Amino acid sequence: EAQVTQNPRYLITVTGKKLTVTCSQNMNHEYMSWYRQDPGLGLRQIYYSMNVEVTDKGDVPEGYKVSRKEKRNFPLILESPSPNQTSLYFCASSYNRDGGIGYTFGSGTRLTVV
Amino acid sequence: QKEVEQDPGPLSVPEGAIVSLNCTYSNSAFQYFMWYRQYSRKGPELLMYTYSSGNKEDGRFTAQVDKSSKYISLFIRDSQPSDSATYLCAPPITGGYNKLIFGAGTRLAVHP
Numbered sequence: 001e002a003q004v005t006q007n008p009r010y011l012i013t014v015t016g017k018k019l020t021v022t023c024s025q026n027m028n029h030e031y032m033s034w035y036r037q038d039p040g041l042g043l044r045q046i047y048y049s050m051n052v053e054v055t056d057k058g059d060v061p062e063g064y065k066v067s068r069k070e071k072r073n074f075p076l077i078l079e080s081p082s083p084n085q086t087s088l089y090f091c092a093s094s095y096n097r098d099g100g101i102g103y104t105f106g107s108g109t110r111l112t113v114v
Numbered sequence: 115q116k117e118v119e120q121d122p123g124p125l126s127v128p129e130g131a132i133v134s135l136n137c138t139y140s141n142s143a144f145q146y147f148m149w150y151r152q153y154s155r156k157g158p159e160l161l162m163y164t165y166s167s168g169n170k171e172d173g174r175f176t177a178q179v180d181k182s183s184k185y186i187s188l189f190i191r192d193s194q195p196s197d198s199a200t201y202l203c204a205p206p207i208t209g210g211y212n213k214l215i216f217g218a219g220t221r222l223a224v225h226p
Contacts, residue, residue, distance in 0.1 A: 004157075031212045040122070042202065042216035043158070050212070058213060090157050094212060103214070105157030 002027045006091050006106035013081055013113055021076045021109045023091035029102070031094045032074040033058065034066065036087040037108075043090065049074055081113040117141050118203060120217035127224055133190040135220050137203035140184065144205035147179055148214065149188045152200045161201070162188070193224045 004025045013019055025032065033048040035058075045058030049068040063085055065077040074093075078085060089109045094102040118139045127133055135149075146165040150158035162177045164170040170177045178187040186203050200221045204214040 033212050035216075040218050042118070042218040043204075043214070044216075045213045048212040092157075103158075103160060105159065107157050108155070 002104065004091055004093055004104050004106035006089075006109050009107065009109060011109060011111050013111070015082055015113055016080050019078050019081060019111075021078075021089060021091075021111070023074045023076065023106060024072050025074075025091075025093040025104070026072065027093060027095070027104065028071065029093035029095050029104075030071070031096070032068070033092045033094075034064070034074070034076050035090045035092065036060065037090060038087050046076070046089075078111075081111075083113050085111065086113050087111060116217075117215045118205065118217040120201075120203060120220050122218055122220060124221040124223055127193055127222070129193060129195060129224055129226050131193050131224070133193050133197070133222060133224075135188040135190075135201050135203075135222065137186040137188075137217050138184055139186065139203075139205060139215075141205070141215075142184070143207075144215075146205065147177070147186050148204045148206065149175075149177055149186075150202040150204055150216075152202060152219065154199075158202055158204075190222075193222075195224050195226055198223050 034046040035043040037043045047066040049055040091106040096102040148163045149161045151161045152158040167181045174191045176189040200219040202219040204216045207213045
């Protein structure tokens with residue numbers, strides 16, 4: 001089954017404790033993105049990647065890092081999480097460079113930073 | 115002004131009703147338009163997309179775009195309880211940024 005898998009689904013952590021949210025896709029897609037979803041604001045892009053070792057900032061990259069060492073994996077790293085990073089996070093992959101039509105989203109990671 | 119705006123709802127309708135979900139946008143550069151459906155505790159999934167002004171029909175769903183007024187609509191005929199979800203309109207940014215500009219979404223509840 002074609003899918004994007006995120007882990008963990010739920011995470012509660014304390015301010016400043018580094019964490020990584022993993023994302024893996026099995027569709028051989030070149031393009032991957034991370035979004036965060038907040039009430040009233042919709043989904044906003046954090047980072048995106050066009051291929052292995054090629055990444056760029058989205059609209060809200062502050063406080064986040066990403067890496068793309070393999071085509072299938074695109075982890076999101078929070079080096080020093082803060083409460084304003086409490087949110088619902090989605091990873092997405094696509095074959096289309098503009099996203100959209102070919103986007104497949106993961107099921108989400110709900111992060112709470114206390 | 116947000117680039118994409120939606121009424122957050124919630125919109126509550128009886129089963130079988132015709133539902134109209136609306137979205138306005140401000141960026142004339144948007145070339146095509148998506149509607150995504152998001153069930154509770156799930157990621158968004160693509161419902162429909164359309165490239166140009168006019169209507170596009172897919173089963174019980176019709177997407178309508180009016181580029182002159184920057185207005186997008188999604189109509190659901192014979193609504194079902196399984197249609198209860200949040201509906202997001204999302205035009206993509208062209209140019210290789212792999213990015214959609216999402217509205218905040220409209221929450222729909224269809225009750226039996």
